[in-house]
Amino acid sequence: MAKRAKRKDLRQVAFTRFMLVVAAFVLWIGGISVRLVHLQVTRHDDLKAKAEGIRTDVKKSRSLRGTIYDRNERALAMSVPVKTLYADPTEITDIDATAKAIAKAVKVDIPTLKLQLSQAKEANKRFVAIAKKLDGDIADKIDHELDDPSVRKADLPNFTGLHWQDEQRRSYPNGTLAAQVVGFANASDDGKAGIEMSQDEALHGAIIKRIEERDRLGRVYDEETVERDAPSDLVTTLDIGIQNIVEQALADGVKNAQAKSGMAVALDPTTGEILAMANYPTFDPNSITEDAAAHTGDQAIQWVYSPGSTFKIVTYGSALERHMFKPTDMIDAGNGSITVAGHEFSDHHTGRMTYSEALAHSSNICAIKTGLAVGRDDFWSMVKKMGFGNRTGVELPTETAGIVRSPEKWNGDSLASMSIGYEIGVTALQMATAFATIANDGIRSQPHIIKEIRHSDEQPKTVTQVEQTQVITAESARNLRTMMRAVVLDGTGKRAALNGYSVAGKTGTAWKFNAATKSVDSSKYVSSFIGMAPADKPRIVVAVVMDEPGVGARDGGMVSAPVFSEITQKILTSWNVAMDEPVKPESQVAKNIPPSISKDTAVASKPSTPDQPKPDSKAKPVLPQAPVKNKGKDIKKTTEKAPVVRDRVTATLIWTRTKFET
Amino acid sequence: MRQRNQTKRSRSRALPAILACATVLACGFFFAARQHFSSMDFGMKNSHLRKQIDDLESEKRRLLLAREVSLSPAELKKAALKAKVVVADAVTSEFASLTTKDKPATSQATTLAVKTTATNPLITKTVATSATIAKPIAVSVQKTATKVSTIDRKFVAQRSATE
Numbered sequence: 001m002a003k004r005a006k007r008k009d010l011r012q013v014a015f016t017r018f019m020l021v022v023a024a025f026v027l028w029i030g031g032i033s034v035r036l037v038h039l040q041v042t043r044h045d046d047l048k049a050k051a052e053g054i055r056t057d058v059k060k061s062r063s064l065r066g067t068i069y070d071r072n073e074r075a076l077a078m079s080v081p082v083k084t085l086y087a088d089p090t091e092i093t094d095i096d097a098t099a100k101a102i103a104k105a106v107k108v109d110i111p112t113l114k115l116q117l118s119q120a121k122e123a124n125k126r127f128v129a130i131a132k133k134l135d136g137d138i139a140d141k142i143d144h145e146l147d148d149p150s151v152r153k154a155d156l157p158n159f160t161g162l163h164w165q166d167e168q169r170r171s172y173p174n175g176t177l178a179a180q181v182v183g184f185a186n187a188s189d190d191g192k193a194g195i196e197m198s199q200d201e202a203l204h205g206a207i208i209k210r211i212e213e214r215d216r217l218g219r220v221y222d223e224e225t226v227e228r229d230a231p232s233d234l235v236t237t238l239d240i241g242i243q244n245i246v247e248q249a250l251a252d253g254v255k256n257a258q259a260k261s262g263m264a265v266a267l268d269p270t271t272g273e274i275l276a277m278a279n280y281p282t283f284d285p286n287s288i289t290e291d292a293a294a295h296t297g298d299q300a301i302q303w304v305y306s307p308g309s310t311f312k313i314v315t316y317g318s319a320l321e322r323h324m325f326k327p328t329d330m331i332d333a334g335n336g337s338i339t340v341a342g343h344e345f346s347d348h349h350t351g352r353m354t355y356s357e358a359l360a361h362s363s364n365i366c367a368i369k370t371g372l373a374v375g376r377d378d379f380w381s382m383v384k385k386m387g388f389g390n391r392t393g394v395e396l397p398t399e400t401a402g403i404v405r406s407p408e409k410w411n412g413d414s415l416a417s418m419s420i421g422y423e424i425g426v427t428a429l430q431m432a433t434a435f436a437t438i439a440n441d442g443i444r445s446q447p448h449i450i451k452e453i454r455h456s457d458e459q460p461k462t463v464t465q466v467e468q469t470q471v472i473t474a475e476s477a478r479n480l481r482t483m484m485r486a487v488v489l490d491g492t493g494k495r496a497a498l499n500g501y502s503v504a505g506k507t508g509t510a511w512k513f514n515a516a517t518k519s520v521d522s523s524k525y526v527s528s529f530i531g532m533a534p535a536d537k538p539r540i541v542v543a544v545v546m547d548e549p550g551v552g553a554r555d556g557g558m559v560s561a562p563v564f565s566e567i568t569q570k571i572l573t574s575w576n577v578a579m580d581e582p583v584k585p586e587s588q589v590a591k592n593i594p595p596s597i598s599k600d601t602a603v604a605s606k607p608s609t610p611d612q613p614k615p616d617s618k619a620k621p622v623l624p625q626a627p628v629k630n631k632g633k634d635i636k637k638t639t640e641k642a643p644v645v646r647d648r649v650t651a652t653l654i655w656t657r658t659k660f661e662t
Numbered sequence: 663m664r665q666r667n668q669t670k671r672s673r674s675r676a677l678p679a680i681l682a683c684a685t686v687l688a689c690g691f692f693f694a695a696r697q698h699f700s701s702m703d704f705g706m707k708n709s710h711l712r713k714q715i716d717d718l719e720s721e722k723r724r725l726l727l728a729r730e731v732s733l734s735p736a737e738l739k740k741a742a743l744k745a746k747v748v749v750a751d752a753v754t755s756e757f758a759s760l761t762t763k764d765k766p767a768t769s770q771a772t773t774l775a776v777k778t779t780a781t782n783p784l785i786t787k788t789v790a791t792s793a794t795i796a797k798p799i800a801v802s803v804q805k806t807a808t809k810v811s812t813i814d815r816k817f818v819a820q821r822s823a824t825e
Binding site: 064074075078079081136173174176212213219221222244 | 701702703705706708709712717720721723724726727730731733734735736
């Protein structure tokens with residue numbers, strides 16, 4: 001009995017012990033379960049984020065800005081990846097040691113760096129830039145210098161608290177070449193001028209989001225890249241070679257004439273492609289300084305000037321369209337004077353001459369008579385058809401439309417003034433386009449500078465479609481070319497002649513309007529020459545405009561025509577265009593090279609002579625009536641009171657009541 | 663006794679099956695682990711290769727930029743000025759070939775030019791022509807030799823840039 005009771009007790013004890021173990025086990029499991037529920041349910045989001053933070057590394061960077069090419073795939077602007085070394089002061093414990101180590105690798109001032117790091121640490125800032133935009137090889141050297149074996153870090157440099165930030169640097173390999181056209185982008189990758197600005201949307205680098213997953217040693221074992229709208233590359237119509245020729249010739253021309261500035265445009269008349277667009281002075285987009293800021297604007301599309309005699313092609317063009325004359329027909333310049341609406345226009349060309357001769361010698365009287373015969377409506381129609389008063393639509397920013405007043409705002413003598421290129425404001429590109437229209441048998445091709453836009457691989461490239469309009473008949477265009485041929489052969493544009501090629505073109509000289517005195521300034525000129533070659537089948541149109549030539553005979557034929565000649569000769573030769581004229585011997589070729597103007601020559605040939613009108617009154621602007629002649633000879637002048645200046649446009653155009661000879 | 667034997671027999675039959683299942687399971691785990699670590703390894707290699715591609719692309723861009731800079735007209739001009747002798751020779755030969763090639767046409771051109779000038783009355787009417795023709799030509803003729811060589815040197819540099 002006692003034995004049985006003892007066995008029963010043992011079983012009971014065993015059972016109790018077993019149950020205790022089970023209970024402990026249940027409690028243990030329960031505890032774990034509760035903890036698991038707490039971790040996975042209550043603290044799910046928090047812990048997940050923490051885990052992802054440790055394991056996942058999200059890097060955001062901007063994809064490289066698109067490249068701008070010339071027509072031969074030569075880069076005009078391109079971006080390269082660079083790195084910026086920065087410190088995260090919150091991770092740094094020993095600022096002194098860190099500053100010393102950094103100063104050893106990167107040449108920085110230790111006390112300044114210490115101060116920067118200390119202040120940033122106090123302010124809990126996590127970014128202190130140490131060395132900005134370094135090239136890859138320099139970054140590698142710094143990594144090597146800063147390598148600390150005791151530190152285990154996922155990224156480089158292997159130094160506590162230091163990191164690299166991926167950035168990009170915009171480079172312009174050709175420096176000043178086409179600087180105003182290409183423009184520049186700032187440090188934030190935003191286009192600020194030129195094509196960089198107008199095509200910023202296409203060029204702009206999208207944000208790349210890169211998600212990297214790392215193991216406990218910081219090694220990346222999985223990554224995902226998210227990129228939206230990859231930037232596009234642009235192919236322009238510019239040709240670096242031609243651009244260089246144009247810029248060199250323009251720079252030489254501006255220096256020789258001691259002009260304030262100059263601009264030149266080279267166009268393919270058939271396609272409307274801008275082969276070169278140059279401005280002088282220029283700037284280097286790789287290093288924008290305060291001084292350079294004054295030259296960043298593209299004057300060829302932004303600067304409005306009075307075209308003077310180059311505008312006579314519109315006058316004669318509209319008359320030819322109405323079949324009013326043939327180039328060989330005669331016109332009478334009379335005694336070299338004509339009065340329109342009480343305003344006397346005069347120049348020194350008198351008597352009868354052919355229309356070709358009238359254009360060749362730039363007779364103002366003949367041009368005014370032709371303009372008056374054409375009539376206000378037809379003349380206005382031609383002005384508009386040629387594209388004046390409207391933006392050309394070239395893909396460049398801040399293009400101006402010029403200043404063209406509608407006929408209802410014209411004065412009595414406005415038609416006469418416009419016939420000789422006054423009371424109108426144009427840009428160099430507008431004038432070049434008008435000449436290109438004549439070169440292209442009357443078909444106006446819209447000038448453009450973007451040839452194609454290359455998107456990412458998935459999308460097809462966008463090719464610029466040229467808009468072409470027949471503005472004047474092919475016959476009128478041919479006649480105009482014949483007339484302009486005489487300008488270079490026998491007229492005011494002799495210095496534009498080429499060796500082996502025929503040239504058609506027109507000179508233009510105009511006095512500038514002085515906004516301060518609200519009158520023309522007889523000492524300041526805009527001298528231009530716009531032409532095409534070969535004359536019969538033009539391959540290129542070049543416009544050269546000089547602002548305020550300072551010395552020598554400052555008319556377009558003397559200042560701009562030689563620049564045109566130098567540019568066009570080189571371009572046509574480099575293109576191997578078949579010569580349509582006999583090649584002249586060396587001695588004759590030399591005649592076309594502009595002479596270096598010595599100081600003596602400059603003084604002798606200065607057009608401002610004592611008997612030249614001097615606009616000096618603010619209230620009563622003096623309006624010179626005399627033709628401006630080379631070397632200051634044969635200058636006739638009359639002065640009269642100008643009408644009261646009503647508004648700014650009128651003020652700008654008031655000096656159009658002048659008569660010039662080019 | 664019989665029951666015990668039967669149990670033993672059934673256990674001996676089940677044991678290989680259990681072992682087989684365990685083996686398969688272990689193999690499965692082993693395989694999965696191997697796949698996992700292999701995947702991670704490939705991921706790392708992939709990441710490394712991507713970084714290499716990025717680095718190489720960066721380097722390629724840098725080299726392209728360096729090429730463009732060295733082919734820019736300004737740099738070519740500098741190089742041409744350094745190699746003065748070579749450029750001068752090139753200019754001379756090019757100029758010589760031009761003049762030789764164009765010689766037959768020259769005399770005709772001169773005649774034509776003279777004819778036009780003589781027969782056209784407009785020349786005498788134009789102030790621009792009459793007043794300026796003498797002096798500028800004399801100046802430019804004096805300067806011909808230097809001017810032409812300067813221009814052609816630029817031109818040769820330009821052509822090589824284009825090519």
